[in-house]
Amino acid sequence: MAIRERLSGNEAVAYAIKQINPDVMPAFPITPSTEIPQYVANYIANGELDTEFIPVESEHSAMSATLGASAAGARALTATSSCGMALMWEELYVAASDRLPIALALVNRALTGPININADHSDSMGARDSGWIQIYAESNQEVYDNFLQAYPIAENKDVMLPIMICQDGFITSHGVENILLVEDELVKDFVGEYEPEHYLLHPTEKMAVGPYAVSNYYMETKRAQREAMLQAKRVILEVAEKFEKMTGRKYGFFEEYRMEDAEYAIVIIGSAAGTCKAAIDEIRNTTGKKVGLLKIRVFRPFPEEEIAKALSHVKAVAIMDRSEMFAGTGGPLGAEVRAALYQAKAQAEVVNYFYGLGGRDITVKDFMQVYDNLEKIATTHEVSGMYEYIGLRER
Amino acid sequence: MSKSVEIRWHGRGGQGAKTAALLLADVAFKTGKYVQGFPEYGPERMGAPITAYNRISDTPLTVHSNIYEPDYVVVVDETLLESIDVTAGLKQEGAIIINSERPKDALIPLLRGYQGEVYVINAREISMQTLGKNYPNSPMLAATVAVSGVMEKGAFLDEMQASFKHKFAKKPEVIEGNMKALELALDVVGK
DSSP states (O other): OOEEEEEEHHHHHHHHHHHHOOSEEEEOOOTTTTHHHHHHHHHHHTTSOOOEEEEOSSHHHHHHHHHHHHHHTOOBEEEEOHHHHHTTHHHHHHHHHTTOOOEEEEEEOOOSSSOOOSOOSHHHHHTTTSSOEEEEOSSHHHHHHHHHHHHHHHTSTTTOOOEEEEEETTTTTSOEEEEEEOOHHHHHHHHOOOOOSSOTTOSSOOOOSSOOOOHHHHHHHHHHHHHHHHHHHHHHHHHHHHHHHHHSOOOOSEEEESOTTOSEEEEEESTHHHHHHHHHHHHHHHHOOOEEEEEESEEESOOHHHHHHHTTTOSEEEEEESSOOOBTTBSHHHHHHHHHHHHTTOOOEEEEEEOOGGGOOOOHHHHHHHHHHHHHHHHHOOOOSSOEESSOOOO | OOOEEEEEEEEETTSSHHHHHHHHHHHHHHTTOEEEEEEEOOSOOTTSEEEEEEEEESSOOOOOSOOSSOSEEEESOTTHHHHSOTTTTOOTTSEEEEEOSSOHHHHGGGGTTOOSEEEEEOHHHHHHHHHSSOOTHHHHHHHHHHHHOSSOHHHHHHHHHHHHHHHTTTOGGGHHHHHHHHHHHHHHHTO
16 A cells, blocks of 8 residues: 655655665755755664765765765765756766766756756756756656656666656745655565676776776767667666556656647646646636647657657647757757657647746646647647747746 | 635745645645645745745645635735735635734735735734744644635644644643644634
């Protein structure tokens, strides 16, 4: 029987960490992720957890120490947000290229200028090319469930890649919601023990981690990382299936909400998907219009073929980005989904919206407006450009 | 028909409006509801206006936006009445609950034409009387439960007693005062 609880997203992640009992957690505090190491440190102080907690002097050191622990053969993790992750940038790439299955609890927050502490995906979207697996959550339940699946994905021998489990700053990290927790024993069996094939502290095997690679080797290393990402697609689904057997909760690359007969679809990542679902229910109940949602859970590896297939029958799609990349092609999700649709020769009209930057609220009414616009676009076949805004003050 | 209630809290940083919203989510959860309790963060400093929210429902909640058309508004600090439009979007069939020592008639002109029910509770006096200190959030929480009817008063008091026992395990002497604050608030808010 699942345990009925109410927790904030940060509490939920800390609880997952307690149940997994990893070996090492170096961390440096930054809003809004600070509570995660704080709760973990409490568990340790209370004798409920024997993870080695290393208070470090910066995020650069946090990820460096996590790398060191993982390379030595330990199950390691850290937590951060925003500028904290920016200070880890160098090490993010090192973790991925050294094939260290580190978990990162990322609480998404805007990057500075101007200073802003609220939900925005620019931190993880900026790191999308670093070679990490990225999994996003709509709710506290999902970020907890995703965290339990993190190590079985990352540590799979065909994958061996670091993984970031993302949630929206404040909206889920500090919001208390109902949640179903999995029993300790089940979690222990599900996550298992980490038994690395190769590691620095092996008594007989000598190895180097992170040496210089001349041009003769660098490109093959990158190709090998790409292969691991491809393998991760299979493993993510296998782990999700095992998780569903344990909990009854189904996960995939994305969730399709009322998409069976949808003519107008929104593609979105994170907590706003729940608000979009309420808009869909209201539109369908009051007008019967066929609207649906494709909520991206896995952004890296990017499931381009599956997304294109899921959108193959719709007339118009709005792809919604919660981060800016200042490209003529719009936002990162917009650019990638559009490329996937183009490759699949999809017929749908496409519009890319920026929304929710720096924590700007997005409401049920906003989503209803997006669906209205999609209906217009499907009739007129006129899209005003590569990107638009929702919820922006023009003056 | 399932029942869903939305509540918006207005207070100042450090007064416990966020804590009260989280406590309300907590007790409602314990009576079997689906709950959300979440703060809206601006610049973090003592005394700055803050807003916190509750959604309480018999069915699962998915909306993750702030609340713009609340059923109830709770004002923990009455000085906000002059600087913030606390009744913005408040449903006419809903109610506003204000912590004040002034009579209702003196506050109504500050509510920008709000036509719904107005409840005034002197949470400061109740807190001083029962706890010897000004902790307005416990009486405000009780008043909110009484006015909104999100749960039975008896169930509310039972859950709070259990939660205080846990929270104040190391200083049980304050439990009685806190319970008294809740009871007094439940008692006077309707009058």
